[in-house]
Amino acid sequence: MSADHRVKTRGTGAQPANRFHRQRIETASDEWPLDPDDDLVPDSLATQVDDEKVRTIISTNQSPDVPFEQSINPYRGCEHGCIYCFARPTHAYWDFSPGLDFETRLIAKTGAADRLREAFDKPGYRCKPIALGMNTDAYQPLEKQRRITRELLEVMRDYRHPVTIITKGGLILRDLDLLAELAADGLCSVSVSLTTLDNDLKRRLEPRAASPATRLKVVRELTAAGVPTSVLLAPMIPFINDAEMEALLEAAVGAGAQQAGWILLRLPLEIAELFEDWLQRHYPDRAEHVMARIRDMRGGKVYEGAFGKRMRGQGVYADLLSQRFKRACRQLGLNQIEPPALRTDVFRRWGGGQLDLI
Template identity: 70%
Template sequence: MRTRGTGYNPHNRFQPLTSDRDQDDGWYHDPDDMLCPDSVATRVVDEQVRSIISHNQSPDVPFDQSINPYRGCEHGCVYCFARPTHAYWDLSPGLDFETQLIAKPNGAQRLREALDKPGHVPSPIALGVNTDAYQPLEKQRRLTRELLKVLRDYRHPVSIITKGALILRDLDILAEMAADGLCSVRVSLTTLDNDLKRKMEPRTAAPATRLKMIRELSGAGIPTGIILGPVIPFINDAEIESILEAAAHSGASRASWIMLRLPLEIHELFEDWLLRHFPDRARHVMNRIRDLRGGKAYDSRFGHRMRGQGIYADLIRQRFNRKARKLALNLHEAEPLRTDLFRRPGGEQLDLIPVTNLNH
């Protein structure tokens, strides 16, 4: 499937009925029938949401609030941990996740309402965690920019993770917020190999473009780092040192890593992708992944799911830490985003918020 991470649509686990097209028995033939197109257009529907802030209690991530302006992601990363969420909408985590998108046009309005509530306690909001806030659809819809305007008006801290070069469009807002300690960015950098990027993350920015993003973001005074993830055994693990070096030379000040995760339908999707693109090493890759997860394709336990365990996981950690130290990445503790500047433009007073919950 051209420009897509997968052409495969596995069964929706919540749908009790399945249907399969049987092989043609020759009884009917239409030469104009497009049964197997080599590309599929993106379809977008709007959802009027009741709320826009999601709350998280996982100890594996450094935030407890997040916002996702879109469901589904046109970037098409085959390994994306968010793919299984599309099943909640009676859609497949496979090709549907990349082509059947849901936008939240009233997100900025709902965000203002949430921040205006007297009980809201400001803490950093992670923007675009489940799906990328700067995926291609954002160029037309501009929902992420509208959300950022609200956060800027309320002087509310925000952190962003993205693979999308469109973030550079919003340098004006991000630089203004960063000057007050209200914004940080992490660029997801998975490979420096253009061919691997096209196979694994087909509609994301090229590796050179992501390095440019790091240069321009850090040059604008925005604290910028990278997330090297996922690390995939025998696919991109050989690039760890070169990725860190390229990121540091481009201005990144921090770096972290995540091991490949294969929850629910992603296991099936990823194995299909391996057999299509790397048939010679598919079994080797999956055996190593199972070694990392106690013999299973996935281990969902907190504290284990992001890094894995065993000799290979220890080796990756040691390689990453050694190179990061050499490059002076993560040299100091990250400055926490400020929460004491929060205000309500509509006139609400900050003293309505318990001072004990504010951090500098």
């Protein structure tokens, strides 16, 4: 498939080679143009889903850049198709391409709720907040049919276990009943990812994610239901969406958000190739300018993965973004009060008929 071929409602039509394969297949041009009606280059591609029976469900994290130690990802791959998604390279571990495969060949973790109960029931388990859907979105379209995320939340409720969620999916409002119940006990918080207020840019950048208006509706309805809800401007991309920073924060405040954060675009491994291809297809007039600025903020490289630098970058432009963010938050009244930590003292264990009395 040619790198510039567009697959309808998908973030990319490119299929970078799996970096773990010792042999690669490359397309050689015979100077004949590809036929757009050929089955090898379809205009659209259906989502395929494989089931995975996992033995464990909780992953642990030791990175100082993220505020959680435990996480659960109900799905591998993500149908939202965000071209910048930092999780794309992980698809290579499952013998798939981080390109189009990441959006169309998904893996659902069946039995996830049972594995979570087993983990909670272990005598040695220590209750710490679990971040739900940190690698791929727990509320991507597949969740509407599979309901794995909802089943996990039901376990959290039963065990009174704290949970945090980051999403750009409007489907989260389906679970407002569970989230409100957890939040009433200080056991839940949600962060909504805001990237742009421009619907056209959203369709190019995040083809199957919720619209900007829907994400603001999520903030508004969660807040009204008593669920602590923040926004995350992620990622900020030079000369693509960074000019919207103040407008995004203002819209978030209008929807009821009291907390906000931001993350600079990250391009590890195959994402750099995919993102540069995306720039050439959608913004060829500024592609070189965008990449030059990214390198300025990454010490001359496309990506710098060192802890403490990868989320914010460095240099004059990165500092300017940080200053703009802090100034806008101060003017809008964001981040003025430290949100209370989620509770861990009400956790109860049901395994074997035993209930921890609080």
